Amino acid sequence: MVVVFLIFCIFEVTQGVIVGELNSDVILPCFFIPGVDEVIHWTTSNKKIVHSFYTSKDQLEYQDNDYSRRTSLFVTEISKGNASLLIRDLKKSDENTYKCYVGTRIGKKEVDITLNVIGKKQAGVIVVGELNKNVILPCSFTPGDDEVIHWIIGEDKYVISYYHNKDQLENQDKDYVGRTALFNNEISKGNASLQIRNLRKSDENTYNCYVGTRTEKTEYITLQVIDLQQTMEYKWDHNSLHLTCSVNTSTSEGITITWYENNQEVQKNQSTKSSYIVRNESLTYQCTIYSPTVQSSWTGSWRMKEPIMKDDSITCDCNFCNGTFNSKWYFKKGTHEVEIASMDKSFPIISTEYKDRIDNLNKHNLTLRKLGPSDSGNYICVIKMEQNMDIEMTAVSISGENENHKLNAKSHRKRWILLVPFILVPLGAIFKILKDMKKARPNE
Missing domain, CATH: 2.60.40.10 (Immunoglobulins)
Structure with a gap:
């Protein structure tokens, strides 16, 4: 049985909140499925152009003056699906809802990020990750020389360290061995963000990002890990087939379930559970469950083969x-x-x-x-x-008729096997009689 995957591009909008510290730097996260010919536009809710990138380079001709010389993308990470934006020297006026648009040859995506700018004592960032997936904890700093980076939990649980221009893992806690990485090519540009792979529930904590150059800086990032348990179920009811898609999670805010018939959208609900009736068995039915909290999309599909x-x-x-x-x-x-x-x-x-x-x-x-x-x-x-x-x-x-045909074929073969000896014996007798008659014939 060959299972056919129907690949379709879905326009999705997500939402997140980032808290930044006044006069410091902040990273607004935006991730997408890597593609070719990336087009990236960061804009604000009041239509200001913050940063643009296409034809493989920054395009700042129409950038709003309020953001001039204060923004950058992590250009070497774009091909890996990272369109995150760094804003330096935060101002109170930077508070806004920012839209990250990314288009490639395989699809497009929009992410809405709300930025709050607050005083130093209030600062802190909350990041939500999905169980068994990867997550990036953002940390930015003013670029300098001889960078020293420590990601620590509490006072002595080292997640990862970096100095002398390389990772230093001798003191890394065993819970994180083989699961962490910095973006080393981006450190000189002020990016000390941490990736944690294959998230566990035990990873929930407050992480301290310490960066030392000519100046020192510490950021506090709180990581929450949620478990999204999605499924598609089927049920017959009075000869009708009902499909149900659902997600079981403690964080249900903003979850959207969308239904498609042969890739055409037919129903959309903001809910953790949604059903749809199969009206035509020759069509393919799909549901997508989208969680904006972790920017995660899950697909269920049904078809009659x-x-x-x-x-x-x-x-x-x-x-x-x-x-x-x-x-x-x-x-x-x-x-x-x-x-x-x-x-x-x-x-x-x-x-x-x-x-x-x-x-x-x-x-x-x-x-x-x-x-x-x-x-x-x-x-x-x-x-x-x-x-x-x-x-x-x-x-x-x-049908039973096919089976009877097989049985009949077998019985015919047996009958022939039984008949062959009876045919052979008379023929042998005839040959013997002919031979005896020849011997009895007088010599000429």
Whole structure:
């Protein structure tokens, strides 16, 4: 069974709040899926042009005078999906809602960031990250020489250190080994931001970013980690198929669920749960769950697939799966639904009823063999990965007539096997009689 992914570009708007310190620098985060020919525009809610970038270079001809010589992008990071903006020497008048627009060949994205500028004693930044994903804790400073950077929790839990122009990891706490990185190429430009990979709930804390050059600076960043548990479910109700997409999370603010029929938007809700009825089984249905808090998008898709029967078998296929995945296979006949098998990176778990009929062709395929009339019904292949879930249904109908044809063919073969000896014996007798007659013939 070949699962087809329908890739579509979705216009998304996100929202975040950054708190900056008066007369200091601040980074407004903006991340996107890397593409080609990036076009980046930072603007304010009152239409001021803050910073633009296209044709592979900054375009400052129309930059508003209020931001002249105070903004920069991290140009070497743009190709990696980082369009974050650095604003230096913050003013109270910089308080605004900033829009980050990014367009590439594969799509576009808009991010709204609200900047609050407050006094020194009030300063602090809150960053929200998603469990098992990556996050960047922003930290900027006035560029100088011989940079010394320490990311610390409390007084003595070192997350990462940098000095003598390289990372210094001998004192790094074991909880962060192999999971942290600075943007070393950007440090000389005033970027001391920290990336933490594969977030854990235990990473929640207040992080101190200390930077020493000719001057010293410390920023405090509070990290919150949330767990987004998204899923797509199906349910038959009076012969109608209902699809439901939902997310279970402690932070539900701003979550949007959008439904598509063959890539055309048909419904949109600001909710943590939304349902849609399948009206045409020849169409493909998708839902996207978007969380602005962590700028995360998840996709669920459903389709009815034409059965492809080969040697009286059917396959649940996950060839497109990369990394962590979970696959489950069900058989539904009438109102009764049973699980055939489940599979992830380990060996498949097969139901007792199907134990002798399942082949595990490779780590991504399950094949049910020896299909007969009793196997007629709906086969449901459910594949879930981190950022998407795919449900394929296949209706299979096997008539008893085909089976009788096979049985008849076998019985004909047996009949021929039985008849051959009776044909051969008379022929042998005839040859013997002819031979005896020749011997008895008088010599000429």
